[in-house]
Amino acid sequence: MTPARPGPPHAVTVVGIGADGWAGLTPTSRAALCDAQVLIGASRQLDLLPPECTGARITWPSPLRPAVAGLLDTHAGRRIAVLASGDPMFYGIGRALTETVGAVRVLPHPSSVSYACARLGWPLEDVEVVPLVGRPAARLAAALREGRRLLVLSADATTPGEVAALLRDRGFGPSRMRVLEQLGGPQERTTGETTAEEWTDAPGDPLNIVAVECRRAPEALRLGAVPGLPDEAFEHDGQLTKRHVRAATLSALAPAPGELLWDIGGGSGSIAIEWMRTHPSCRAVTVEQDPVRAERIVHNAERLGVPGLLVVTGAAPAALAELPQPEAVFIGGGLTVPGLLDDCWAALPAGGRLVVNTVTLESEALLADAYRRFGGELVRLAVSHAVPVGGFTGWRQAMPVTQWAVDKTLNPLSGADR
Structure with a gap:
């Protein structure tokens, strides 16, 4: 069969390749690789190419991402083909290349996720990757x-x-696991097929996907998908925004994908952690001056699946000076420190949100003044819990929380601007 001619010329062509190697490529992908003067990829990918691919073969260095721009500059003016696993635009090198080069030509191959769903009989839209x-x-x-x-x-x-160890540790030991290796290739196989708590398999092929059907152990704490996790989900020393107030606070902060939160006075880190759990791309920085609490926040973040939470040990507002600009700020402590409220407000872009919680009269007075000057919404949150009273049941009210929430779009920086 005569190979198809390459498409329109591009500085870089990205070719997806699977475990089936050259045999699994389309004529268009083969033609692009044969036409390339420079071939860049992992060593295992380059080894899959036949001799008729005559371009200079270059293995990606490690770490890969910082090397992309320099490596492409070195070979500027030459036809470059980059090899990628499966679909280059699905957690692959395609993103780094488009962000570095701009327009690139992408020739995808079925992703390992598509192969896995086909083997397992799982609808792709019902699976989380x-x-x-x-x-x-x-x-x-x-x-x-x-x-x-x-x-x-x-x-x-x-x-x-x-994965098996983490499932056991987080109360999901009964979950069923399977490991799919070398998907799409001649050495494809499925191993495991047991629960995480029974997992004893030795490491197999490095090119694998782990399929998990989640089952929670009966005694494990249930963690929902919306803000307001049980207080027991966090290790704390009492410095914790309690569950019902926390849910109201996250609602006022209104996290959206990709946004960054400053959590001032982190305590146990509950606000920042739940912010990040709303979407994988949500980011947060929590500022906590107590080093013991700061270390506890790190532990809570890892336990609850957001190890990317940045914890800054220091006092605000000084600790805020070098932080990236946030889309939202939560102040849960330190409101009476001179300049903190003004510095947080000034750091927000147009459309940013500021939410402040307090339980003291001194801080409440500051919020009342800020509400008078800038508007927003000022609310009092009061929660009562049923408790035994002798042989009966009565209500015990928790300390009420005053909350101020304001949107910078609707409320300029100063009263004069209003």
Whole structure:
């Protein structure tokens, strides 16, 4: 068969390739690789190419991402083909290349996730994909839900064992696991097929995906998908925004994908952690001056599946000076520190949100003044719990929380601007 001619010329062509190697490529992909003067990829991918691909073969250095721009500049003016696993635009090198080069020509191959769903009989739209390549395994914890189907993109042969250990540790030991290796290739196989608590398999092929059918142990704490996790989900010393107030606070902060939160006076980190759990792309920085509490926040974040939470040990507002601009700010402590409220407000862009909670009269007076000057919404949150009263049951009210929430779009920086 005569190979198809390459499409329109591009500085870089990205070709997806699977475990089936050259045999699984389309004529268009083969033509692009044969036409390239420079071939860049992982060594295992380059080894799949036949001799008729005569371009200079270059293995990606490690770490890969920082090397992309320099490597492409070195070969500027030459026809470059980059090899990628499966679909380059699905957790692949395609993103780094488009962000570096701009327009690139992409020739995708079926992704390992598509192969896995085909083998398992799982509808792709019902599956959550959790990438652990270059990411901590603790990220998996945020995806654990009763009955959920997960496909974990493994970093190497040790990932299945790490997944099994995490499932056991987070109360999902009864979850069923399977490991799918070398998908689409001649050495494809499925191993495991047991529960996480019974997992004893030795590391197998490094090119694998872990399929998980989540089952929660009866005694494990149930963690919902919306803000307002049980207080027991967090280790704390009493400095914790309690469940019902926390849910109201996250509602006022209104997290959206990709946004960054400043959590001032982190305590146990509950606000920042639940912010990040709303979407995998949500980011947060929590500022806590007590080093013991700061370390506890790190532990809580890892346990609850958001190990990317940045914890700054220091006092605000000084600790805020070098932080990236946030879309939202929550002040849960330190409101009476001179300049803190003004500095947080000034850091917000147009459309940013500021939410402040307080329980003291001194801080409440500051919020009343801010509400008078800038508007927004000022509310009092009061929660009561049923408790035994002798042989009967009565209400015990928790300390009420005053909350001020304001949108910078609707409320300029100063009273004069209003």
